[in-house]
Amino acid sequence: MTISSRYRSCSDRKSLSLPRFHSKETPLKPNGSLAITQHRGLSLKTNVFEQTHPVAGDLSYDDTCANVAEDKIGVLLLNLGGPETLNDVQPFLYNLFADPDIIRLPRPFQFLQGTIAKFISVVRAPKSKEGYAAIGGGSPLRKITDEQADAIQMALQAKNVSANVYVGMRYWFPFTEEAVQQIKKDKITRLVVLPLYPQYSISTTGSSVRVLQDLFRKDPYLARVPVAIIESWYQRRGYVNSMADLIEKELQNFSDPKEVMVFFSAHGVPVSYVENSGDPYQKQMEECIDLIMEELKSRGVQNNHILAYQSRVGPVQWLKPYTDEVLVDLGKNGVKSLLAVPVSFVSEHIETLEEIDMEYRELALESGIENWGRVPALGLTPSFITDLADAVIESLPSAEAMVNPSAGGVSEDSESSDAFSYIMKMFFGSVLAFLLLLSPKMFHAFRNHLI
């Protein structure tokens, strides 16, 4: 059901009559990454992207694939979502902090999740609003993700795959729940889930997939739909090459490209995710940077590079080194030219447009760095979109029902215990909110850590 650096051919799965490709099975490289170049022997179809841009992925869906005509294919893009107006900021933050994959409370305290989310979102909202105001009053994520969905749909069409592409956001409109309702209405019979995060984290892909699994588990129709989840795709040739293209191009804007420090800045996660919960995010990020740098090296680009983590929130320790600290150190150590490369996300968003372009740029210049550049997010880059379409096509054969049909439904007992726990939550939550919000000392202590 989940695909990560893995490809299974139709013939692997004899129990289902599944589509076939005109290809040898894609071999895995020893490090587990896909050797996409092996697809060169496939029947090639030009598409709107390939006509203007040569691309890495050459896959096309074979018309003779068994059952393809009968399947109604859906592709669900998962993303974070962002507030569209300044009034949306606090409720957006509430949704984010109410996510148990973002604020991870020990089990006995989980009933306080909503209260804590309310408190933190109210305290953080003014700072977040400033950031969103600085980039025009809202997040560009919805617009960009919709455009990516259209582009992927066209790229699939050009490869003879007819699919509906849906957008499901985790914390703002259109919510994952809405997308899933539409998928059901449209009677999709085979679904590919493509999170728009190249690397897997419990806090991003993990959280969205958990929501999806809950929705599918509760619905008898959805429970039977074959689903393939592409958990991470940072290792795909098309993605790595597209990132290398952007970096190579941007380096040319410096007067002495060889002297530029390539500075990868990834969104951080708390260290506890990696050390206590086995989040593969840091490892995947490091591998991703290695792959991009290897690709650049093969093109004769031998710049120094460094990886740091940005956007930490709250009092706990996050992955290090921190972007702001590294920028200051680099400036002190005489680095004069720096190219920032956002690497954990594929659209422009508040953390590229405000945090990197404004805050970090200013900090870098104050610290002695004289020449600053920033690689744009991949967005609609044709080679990237085509590669995502290939990833979708490759994953189709491995789709399988998310839910074990023998698993039971919701019992009356569990319903009444839900009602009891709801009442308890409301009671203790209100008491805690009252104590926190009415205590100026508490308010200031939290505020100092959150902004």
Ligand SMILES: C=CC1=C(C)c2cc3[nH]c(cc4nc(cc5[nH]c(cc1n2)c(C)c5CCC(=O)O)C(CCC(=O)O)=C4C)c(C)c3C=C
């Ligand atoms: C790979 C990407 C991301 C990871 C990992 C991630 C983890 C993570 N984020 C927060 C807290 C916040 N994130 C916020 C915005 C935000 N986060 C990501 C991506 C990742 N987050 C994106 C793309 C965005 C921006 C959306 C947009 O509107 O443009 C915010 C809100 C903005 C702000 O106030 O800074 C918060 C808060 C945590 C706690 C976390 C891991 C536990």
Ligand SMILES: [Fe+2]
């Ligand atoms: Fe975030």
